[in-house]
Amino acid sequence: MSVEKYLKPEVINQIKRLDLRAQFVVKGFLQGLHASPFHGFSVEFSEHRRYAHGDDPKDIDWLVYAKTDKYYVKKFEAETNITGYLAMDISAGMDYTYNQDLTKFDYAICLAAALAYLMISQQDPVGLLAFNDKIRKSLPPKSKRTHLGNMLSMLARLKPHGTTDIAGSLQQIAAMLKHRSLVMIFSDLLVEDESAVEDMLNSLYRLRHGGHDVILFHILDQAEVDFPFTGLCEMEDPETGRKIKVDGQGFRSEYKKQIEAYRETIRTACQQTNIDYVALDTSMQFDKALMEYLISRRSRF
Amino acid sequence: MVWANSLLLAIGGLLVGVPIILHLLLQPKPKSLIFPAMRFVRENQKTNQRRMRLRHWLLLALRMLLILILAAALAGPSTASNRFGSWVTTGLFGSAALIVAVLLTATLLTKRRQNFVMPAILGVVLLVLLGVAGYSLAQSLRGNDGPVIGDQRAPVAAVILIDTSPRMQYLFENKSSLGRAKEMADWLIQQFPPESQVAVVATDDDSLFYSVDLRAAKKRVQTFGLNFSSASLPERMTVAYEFLDKATQARRELYVLTDLTRQSWQTTAETSLKDLASRYSETGLYVVxxxxxxxxxxxxDSLQLQQSTFTKKDSxxxxxxxxxxxxxxxxxxKLNIGTRVVRLKVEKPDATRPVRQDGKTLVPEEYITREANVSFDNQGNSSVQFDVSGLPEGIHHGTIEIEGDDGLAIDNLRNFTIEVKPAWPVLIVHAQNANTGFLEDVLRASATAYKATVIEEDEIGNEDLRQYRAVFWLDPTRPTDTTWEQLHRYTSVGGSLTIFVGAGAEEKKRAAENFSTESAIKIMPATLTRVFLGDGPDREVYLSPDSMTHPIMAAFRQSASSIRWSRYPVFKHWGLKQNEGGDDAATEVILRFSNGNPALVERRVGSGRVLLLTTPLSPSTNVNVDRWNDLTVIGDGWTFLLFRMLGEYLVSTVRGELNYSVGEFAILPNDDRYFPQRYRMFSPRNEDPGTVTANEQFVRYRFTDTPGHYRLKGRLEQVVLRGFSVNLAEKSTDMTRLDEQDLESLIGKDQFSYATDRFEVQREQGALRIGREFYPLLILLLVVIIGLELLFSNFFYADPPGR
Structure with missing residues (x-):
């Protein structure tokens, strides 16, 4: 049995340690790539070239000079690294699943851990931001291997709570980031109303205009996509506590249309601003999200 | 509109409330769910709830309609007229079509226009409903001859025919079939619409008339009792059909209340029931x-007496x-019933009985009883024999009864009447020279008792022959026409005569002519031709019986081949030829000689019989006369036995039957010299005795409608007791039943309605009396409603795909 099975949420749920989860997800993903166009993502130097005027003398490879009596400088991959930020929505609404193995939050954690693992193994510095109505926790980006442990331990300690204010939180993040970074947002994007959606999109634009690359992982529970309920149901909002009675079957198609329209709205908005939008639900394998990251990374270099 | 069972409809009406109660009281509690994406739920909540409520009401309405239609179908609605029925059908299916049309429009106007399954199904249903409604409307507009609308309670002309045969006394669950029939008739009368004309008639009843009103009809039913000589049902039905045919009412009904035994439905009528039922097809026939x-x-089952009159010597x-x-x-x-006791009882002749006392008829005591244990074979058959001797002189009534309980008690007993006489009075008439010793010896040694009177043939004119049971005429000579006429009178009322012809017939030349005169051939079995001489070595012949079927020959059947008849030679005998203009069939040769000539011949004359032996039985005392035969030589005793049997055969002839079947005319000879002219009749009906008067030497009695002993008590010098017995006809209590198929072959398929209880009668009435039944149509509608209900409930509450 290959490690690819760990890409399935129901399998990864059986592993409790987050570091192992991340490791298995990434290994499973990489094994599945085969003749991957992304071959060579590692901490290797990529090329030697003749020293030219203006080059930093620090970069001269003295070993080569000893052998060849010529100045060469070596160019390392460190030059291609980007700083990544994992922005996790930890509002109470994320702690939900109807009949899946992982909640939206668990799913987001697994995905974030895997991405952190992947990035750090490529010596990309990665930081962590957790927000609900504002940024609640943060970890600065680093690329050391020891940093991964810190990242994962923080991720493991995160508990979803409170209401969400994505727009405000994203504005905070935009203000916080000094350098051009890759911001990966993990959220269900469930906001109060249309104006909140607009605010949220504006905040995303602002982040993008700040020069950051944004990947938006829109994570919904499968029940939030398919609405599988039957009969009379009384539904309660976990964030506001409001209750509504609806007829499951009668409501399904209308609901699905709505949620699809919502996803479509965000996708369109993201396309316009070159934000990568990845619509996920908790029944999907992790590789879709990872692939999205790699494609995004490649397109940058 | 008529409902066969309106109670069901009422119950169904109440049950319609069940879905409403379920809907109002037992609304399911909603499932509580946490759901973060509430924004999208909230936006459509109002539309969803409105639709949800609409669907609930629609399904509720369909379910209520379903129960209502089911109850209506089971309640058996119908209308009196076809036309009205067509209107109702049009309305029913038109309404259904309207409902479906509304649903179809609603479906088409909803947002689900892209789903064509539901509209397609609804469209097909609508077309079907419109088709039925349209067809029905066409029928209504075309019109028919049926009764006008609202005529369902129109009065009827009805005949209720109740079987009153003895089989109807059969008791089941402590109630006789007749009792049940009366209850059913009573109930039926209650059901008739007011102003109906009802005639109630029993199978034994000749009078068929409409009762004044329904109450009178009910009273008449209660007067019916069993009748033992009932006519068969088909015969009475013929009369009833003809009677109903004259009725002014358009609706005519004949109810036959029967136990359906095969016997009740047997008929000898020329017109079969099938023809009758098809001829009067407008009359509804109900076989209940x-x-x-x-x-x-x-x-x-049957009782056979060897003879009903015998002497003290007989048994x-x-x-x-x-x-x-x-x-x-x-x-x-399975006929595993073990054994049963059968008891014979004979009453003692008692001059003081019968007598009426305290409203009861006291009858003589039973003084002889015999019992026998009988077992039945696999077919349920058995037989029993009783042999009782030493009965005293007089009339004896008796019974044979099978003991133990069963459903029908009336056939457990049979009655009989016998008469014991001191001795049979017989007359021996002889020619002057004839020797009567041998015949007298034979009679004396016989098993039965005779009182013989011996006279010479010249004296016969002075004798009243009616007092003799039999007359033996030995060697007649010169019989005159007066004598022949006298003998003819005697034999035609049942007298027995034996003529032994011999030398007397040839004493004078052409004497034989006296035996073929016009008067003589009225009783002579054949005409004498000439005297034959034997053709053996000693010119003899002998008796040579070729058939043993005659009762006289009964004693010889066992040892026919071992009897040496040649030891009784016959030297001379008369030859015979058929009487001129005589009837050969009335003459039987009982015994022949070895040369083939007849020896003993029998002829029936009136109710009596005449036997002719062609050789004499009286050795002549005149020595000059030739010997005719050696039959009177005792020898082995075979001829002795032969003439003894002949004597017993002659007296066993029963004059005046003492045992009758119900309904038969009882006739007893009543010689006014020995019997009184008037009797008191004690019938088994336990009523005060009536008077019966003899007329022309006979007592005639016609009211033999009840089985039992009929006792006649008169007085001449002393009390004279006479009587006879009446029994049910053989097999009249055969309980073998017909089934519905038998009835169909008897009356014809679809020519009658068969019912076993009130509900079935109502249902059949509904089918026959009423123009149209809505059961099938309602069931069709029910199917449509069930289909719609299933369709909608599946459509509304379909499982999400992939789950």
Whole structure:
């Protein structure tokens, strides 16, 4: 049995340690790539070239000079690294699943851990931001291997709570980031109303205009996509506590249309601003999200 | 509109409330769910709730309609007229079509226009409903001859025919079939619409008339009792059909309340029931089966007396066939019934009885009883014999009864009447020279008692022959026409005469001519031709019986081949030829000689009989006369036995039958010299005795409608007791039943309605009396409603795909 099975949420749920989860997800993903166009993502130097005027003398490879009596400088991959930020929505609404193995939050954690693992193994510095109505926790980006442990331990300690204010939180993040970074947002994007959606999109634009690359992982529970309920149901909002009675079957198609329209709205908005939008639900394998990251990374270099 | 069972409709009406109660009281509690994406739920909540409520009401309405239609269908709605029925059908299916049309429009106008399954199904249903409604409307507009609308309670002309045969006394669950029939008739009368004309008639009743009103009809039913000589149902039905044909009402009904026994439906009528039912097809025939399907019945089927009149010397010999019938309704029951006791009882002749006392008829005591244990074979048959001797002189009434309980008690007993006489008075008439010693010896040694009077043939004119049971005429010479006429009178009323012809017939030349005169051939079995001489070595012949079927020959059947008749030679005998213009069929040769000539010949004359022996039985005392035969030589005693049997055969002729079947005319000879002219008749009906008067030497009595002993008590010098017995006709209590298929072959398929209880009668009435039944249509509608309900509930509450 290959490690690819760990890409399935129901399998990864059986592993409790987050570091192992991340490791298995990434290994499973990489094994599945085969003749991957992304071959060579590692901490290797990529090329030697003749020293030219203006080059930093620090970069001269003295070993080569000893052998060849010529100045060469070596160019390392460190030059291609980007700083990544994992922005996790930890509002109470994320702690939900109807009949899946992982909640939206668990799913987001697994995905974030895997991405952190992947990035750090490529010596990309990665930081962590957790927000609900504002940024609640943060970890600065680093690329050391020891940093991964810190990242994962923080991720493991995160508990979803409170209401969400994505727009405000994203504005905070935009203000916080000094350098051009890759911001990966993990959220269900469930906001109060249309104006909140607009605010949220504006905040995303602002982040993008700040020069950051944004990947938006829109994570919904499968029940939030398919609405599988039957009969009379009384539904309660976990964030506001409001209750509504609806007829499951009668409501399904209308609901699905709505949620699809919502996803479509965000996708369109993201396309316009070159934000990568990845619509996920908790029944999907992790590789879709990872692939999205790699494609995004490649397109940058 | 008529409902066969309006109670069901009422119950159904109440049950319609059940879905409403379920809807109002037992609304399911909503499932509580946490759901973060509430924004999208909230936006459509109002539309969803409105639709949800609409669907609930729609399904509720469909379910209520479903229960209502089911109840209506089971309640058996119908209308009196076809036309009205067509209107109702049009309305029913038109309304249904309207509802479906509304649903279809609503479906088409909803947002689900892209789903064509539901509209397509609704469209097909709508077309079907419109088709039925349209067809029905066409029928209504075309019109028919049926009764006008609202005529369903129109008065009817009805005849209720109740079987009152003895079989209807069969008791099942403590109630007789007749009792059940009366209850059913009573109920039927209650059901008739007011102003109906009802005639109630029993199978034994000749008078068929409409009762004044329904109450009078009910009273008349209660007067019916069993009748033992009932006519068969088909005969009475013929009369009833003809009677109903004259009715002014358009609606005519004939109800036959029967236990459906095969006997009741047997007919000898020329017109078959099938023809009758098709001829009067407008008259509704209802065969109401009120008989029990489970039958267990013992019966004394038949009773044979060897003779009903005999002498003290004789013994009473009775043989009875017994029958056991058992049906369970599911085929014949196993006839494992062990043994039963059959008891014979004979009353002692008692001059003081019968007598009426305290409203009862006291009858003589029983003084002889015999019992026998009988067992039945697999077919339920058995027989028993009784032999009683030493009965004193007089009239004896008796019974044979099979003991133990069964459903029908009336056939467990049979009655008989016998008469014991001191001795049979017989007359021996002889020619002057004839020797009567041998014949007298034969009579004296016989098993029965004779009182013989011997006279010479010249004296016969002075004798009143009626007092003699039999007359023996030995060697007649010169019989005159007066004598022949006298003998003819005697034999034609039942007298027995034996003529032994011999030398007397040839004493004078052409004497034989006296035996072929016009008067003589009225009783002579044949005409004498000439005297034959034997052709053996000593010119003899002998008796040579070739058939043993005659009762006289009964004693020789066992040893026919071992008897040496040649030891009784006959030297001379008369030859015979057929009488001129005579009837050969009335003459039988009982015995022949070895040369083939007849020896003993019998002829029936009136109710009597004449035997002719062609050789004399009286050796002539005149030595000059030739010897004719050696039949009177005792020898082995065979000829002695032959003439003894002849004597017993002659007196056994029963004059005046003492045992009758119900309904038969009882006739007793009543010689006014020995019997009184007036009698008091004590019938078994336990009523005060009436008077019966003899007329022309006979007592005639016609009211033999009840089985039992009929006792006549008169007085001449002293009390004279006479009587006879009446029994049910043989097999009249055969309980074998017809089934519905038998009835169909008897009356014709679809020519009658068969019912076993009130509900079935109502249902059949509904079908026959009423123009149209809505059951099938309602069931069709029910199917449509069930289909719609399923369709909608599946459509509304379909499982999400992939789950």
């Amino acid at each position: 089966d009120i008989g029990s399907k489970q039958v267990a019945n013992f019966s004394v 009473l010999k009775i043989e009875c066939d017994l029958k056991y019938q058992a049906f369970t309704g599911e085929g014949d029951a």
